Amino acid sequence: NSILTTHTTLEHSDCSFMVDNEAIFDICKRNLDIERPSYTNLNRLIAQIVSSITASLRFDGALNVDLTEFQTNLVPYPRIHFPLVTYAPIISAEKAYHEQLSVPEITNACFEPANQMVKCDPRRGKYMACCLLYRGDVVPKDVNAAIANIKTRRSIQFVDWFSLPQYADLKLISVGIPCKKFLLVLKLVN
16 A cells, blocks of 8 residues: 555655554564554554654644654655654663663664664665654753764765755754653654
């Protein structure tokens, strides 16, 4: 169905976030310790991703974005409007209560192919745009330090015409959620 729909989305969609059942199935098995994930498990993970994409529409934050900014900042050409989605941390409920992850840890996890919602290897290509959406008790200083660390890694490459320091689309959303120690980040890249 996805293959048959692609042509229509090229003409009638401005920005499409793709998910791959196989990738989400593997994430549920590996990260959530679900031996035989059901479609309910997959749909719950997808719901978390959609919730994170739309969080700035529902909550106040330091630097909120609306959906049109995704198209403006992530889609350099109209026909290339399929950003790759990555979400971190993806951990089981049992681990969530006793693990305290830092901003650099979740940022690094977001650049791991194992946390992507589509099975592909971005290390074999180049990024044209990048947007990181953080939720939780996050301060810009920690985010900037994590981004500076990511920039030094040679495994992450941007296209030649993309000037990272001047045009990097780093969007920070700091949203208060009940557990102040809980952090998450959603990465959208094209």
